[in-house]
Amino acid sequence: MDTTQLLKGVLDVAVLAVIQEEDGYGYDIVRRLRQAGLDEVGDASVYGTLRRLYSAGALSSYVVPSDGGPHRKYYGINTQGRTMLQDQRRSWASFSSTMTALLDTSEATRASTATIGDRS
């Protein structure tokens, strides 16, 4: 399955979760998402998401000067963002358990209807 399609729906909550741990700038967020296992995440998608969440009021931002490099725009989560994260976390939990249940059920059904122990 193309995980990039799946990512699209959950990128918001993923980004919020990463930022809740610690403030970060654009590429820093991308790196942490990848370290968390979301290898397929696209840089531009994350940057766009950051801007959208910021515009929606879920994130605050501040600029940090860096030594010998360009200034970095850091994002931090705010109250509204925390609320949003909380809601989405619940939605995800509910959605994922529903999906897991659905897939487990179908797997069980399939396995039980299989005449020979064909696991593939």
Place this chain on the structure above:
Amino acid sequence: MSAVYLTPTVINEFAAAVRTALAGLSPDEIDELTDGLEADLAESASDSGSIDLGDPVAYAEELRTAAGLPLPAAGKRSVHPLSETLALAASFRVRLLTSLRGNPITASILETAIALRPVWWIARGWAVYELVYLVFFGGPVRLIPQSLTHLVIVLLFVALSVQWGRGRWLPYQWLKLVRIAASIVAVIALPGVISAAIGNSTVYYDSVGEATPMGLTQDGRAVTNIFAYDADGNPLTNVQLFDQDGTPLSGQTDDTMYVTQYDDSTGTETVVVPSASVPGRAGWNVYPLRVAPPGTLDGVTNLSALATNPLLTPAQLPFDHVQALAPITPSPTSTPSAQPSATPGATAPPTALPTSTPAPVGPGTGTTPTAAPSPSITPVPTTTKKP
């Protein structure tokens, strides 16, 4: 693949291409979306070690979609063709550069070319200036500006070109089209402009050579009048002079009715006119030429008017008398008759002699005091060296 070929230029070009591709959005939205993009790209590139940043247009699209920004409304249609053209050009450029960087040889050539870009920017500014100057002011095209004003304007063009090359001073999208147009024009015009400039520079030195006064000159100064004295040191009038070819020794053309001469030492102007007594032409070779106060002969176009003009006076002699020449072959018959007439004149000169001696004896030494401060002398030695 390593990050060896990834220079800040690549990053900046990619970021610029992304911004161009986003051109349909408002400037604020573009700033908001791409603020810090270069830093992020650089870090991303150094992490992945990949030189392939991908297609800037696709990147921009991903950025825009993720940010939840809508495609430009139909009302902004007027921006569209321009933005699309620019985005297409930028995308093409980035793809081309990326593919060139894929090969070590083309990559090193490309890096050299990129290092030389400032030279191109300067050349572009200069070429466009010269072209504008040529088209709107008729030139001439010069390699080096001939005046401070030109120099300042050339520097302005070059500064603009350099800043455009660095992606600065481009507040409006359409200026990027102007930049592309300027580049194309400069590329086409450069060979012609350069050869014209070099050609003109050569002609320039020649023309200075030709700019030395026409007619009679001495040490580079125009000779406007000649005073002849006879063997006894008395001034002569109406002396007709010819050169070795029999050409009248005149400083002017026949149709010249008068010339203005300027006396450096007194700061006064006088008008010199030819003799009207030569049949058929102006007597510019009949010396000493007569003079008139400046401005009195304006509009005089024919010789008969000169012949009768009451304002004309004989030119003031530089010396009333000069020393008599020493007789080379003493003639017993002429000496006694000449002596009496010469003596009265000769009694006065002895006091004047020391001062007047240089003039008649050697024109070179005699004129040195007055010729030395003349500014017209200086150009000649410098120009004769140049060709």
